[in-house]
Amino acid sequence: xxxxxxxxxxxxxxxxxxxxxxxxxxxxxxxxxxxxxxxxxxxxxxxxxxxxxxxxxxxxxxxxxxxxxxxxxxxxxxxxxxxxxxxxxxxxxxxxxxxxxxxxxxxxxxxxxxxxxxxxxxxxxxxxxxxxxxxxxxxxxxxxxxxxxxxxxxxxxxxxxxxxxxxxxxxxxxxxxxxxxxxxxxxxxxxxxxxxxxxxxxxxxxxxxxxxxxxxxxxxxxxxxxxxxxxxxxxxxxxxxxxxxxxxxxxxxxxxxxxxxxxxxxxxxxxxx
Ligand code: SF4
Ligand code: SF4
Ligand code: SF4
Numbered sequence: 001x002x003x004x005x006x007x008x009x010x011x012x013x014x015x016x017x018x019x020x021x022x023x024x025x026x027x028x029x030x031x032x033x034x035x036x037x038x039x040x041x042x043x044x045x046x047x048x049x050x051x052x053x054x055x056x057x058x059x060x061x062x063x064x065x066x067x068x069x070x071x072x073x074x075x076x077x078x079x080x081x082x083x084x085x086x087x088x089x090x091x092x093x094x095x096x097x098x099x100x101x102x103x104x105x106x107x108x109x110x111x112x113x114x115x116x117x118x119x120x121x122x123x124x125x126x127x128x129x130x131x132x133x134x135x136x137x138x139x140x141x142x143x144x145x146x147x148x149x150x151x152x153x154x155x156x157x158x159x160x161x162x163x164x165x166x167x168x169x170x171x172x173x174x175x176x177x178x179x180x181x182x183x184x185x186x187x188x189x190x191x192x193x194x195x196x197x198x199x200x201x202x203x204x205x206x207x208x209x210x211x212x213x214x215x216x217x218x219x220x221x222x223x224x225x226x227x228x229x230x231x232x233x234x235x236x237x238x239x240x241x242x243x244x245x246x247x248x249x250x251x252x253x254x255x256x257x258x259x260x261x262x263x264x265x266x267x268x269x270x271x272x273x
Pocket of ligand 3: 230
């Protein structure tokens with residue numbers, strides 16, 4: 001089974017491309033647009049096939065003043081199965097951040113300190129303010145929404161182009177700030193801001209898919225942290241809440257001591273198997 005994970009890890013970029021196309025394929029909109037997708041993919045994108053879970057949550061709690069059981073249930077199911085795996089494999093905006101980081105300019109490696117800010121964004125911009133104002137405030141400011149929905153609509157629609165005012169330029173400024181940050185730091189939006197990542201983060205410790213490190217084989221070379229897109233000390237905390245299950249550490253560990261397990265496998269391990 002571990003061979004399969006190594007094989008898959010080498011093909012992650014292919015999965016990310018296919019996911020970006022699949023989530024924005026347009027042709028399935030009539031059937032799928034009302035369903036939440038397992039990624040931060042803007043509903044307003046002209047080609048979006050699904051609804052963004054964060055947009056849906058705000059709509060239900062804000063406009064309808066109801067509890068979003070259905071969307072939270074779907075998000076919870078994905079989290080229970082793979083933790084933040086969708087972030088590493090399916091989310092187009094996560095992939096955009098990885099592409100921008102490839103720019104050949106000096107890099108700034110930041111520790112994960114203060115990454116609790118994503119929970120503040122989740123609580124304040126996705127729940128509290130939408131409940132008070134009945135407006136989807138995270139969507140209004142979301143850089144993924146500006147990139148996938150705002151800019152394309154301004155390009156293709158003369159009417160929307162005429163409506164674009166000061167607030168549109170503020171949104172472009174926010175997107176520009178994040179693009180600059182993600183060109184020097186790995187996945188900053190995922191680590192410090194994204195409320196969908198915040199919803200999935202606690203699941204990493206209990207999800208069916210999990211990582212494990214054989215401490216007897218590990219030589220503490222720290223190669224796993226060097227390749228990790230979210231800067232985790234994998235050999236110390238393989239199921240950290242920031243892990244996006246990209247499997248780069250599994251692929252790169254020189255001793256092959258990081259393994260991917262399932263819940264059953266882990267229970268057997270916990271029993272000493
Ligand atoms: S944390 Fe990053 S990869 Fe995950 S849903 Fe948010 S933007 Fe996408
Ligand atoms: S790369 Fe492998 S051997 Fe090196 S510190 Fe990480 S888990 Fe240990
Ligand atoms: S710990 Fe491993 S699987 Fe998780 S994000 Fe880092 S490199 Fe990817």
